[in-house]
Amino acid sequence: MSLTEAGFLKSPMMNHRQLAANRLAEYDAWRQRALSAIRAQEEKGPGPDAVAETLLEIVSSKTPRLRYLIGGQAKTVARLRRFLPQGMYESGVRRTFSI
Numbered sequence: 421m422s423l424t425e426a427g428f429l430k431s432p433m434m435n436h437r438q439l440a441a442n443r444l445a446e447y448d449a450w451r452q453r454a455l456s457a458i459r460a461q462e463e464k465g466p467g468p469d470a471v472a473e474t475l476l477e478i479v480s481s482k483t484p485r486l487r488y489l490i491g492g493q494a495k496t497v498a499r500l501r502r503f504l505p506q507g508m509y510e511s512g513v514r515r516t517f518s519i
Contacts, residue, residue: 422484424474427493428458428465453518461516466491 443451470490478484489495500509 422478422486422488424471424478424488424490425494425498426471427489427491427495427497428461429468429471429491430462430465431468434459434462450519457517461493465493 437455439451474488474490478488489498500512504512
């Protein structure tokens, strides 16, 4: 068994995002900023081919690793979470997503 962790991906899925039907207007500005930041991250991410290649690597391997990080963003986040204090990491996440 292997765990795959992908960062943001540039795929057709990003054009079919669904939002909750009953949104609270008080959060509209925050929601829009976060969604814009997510969209920007998706545009920079690898395509779905990266996931397919990783899955092919896993099923082809005689001794697959336990964990596979897909894309540069996933690798960067894993390193930051490991080495930064939690408060500093969370501050960076808030800054990235403008929240």
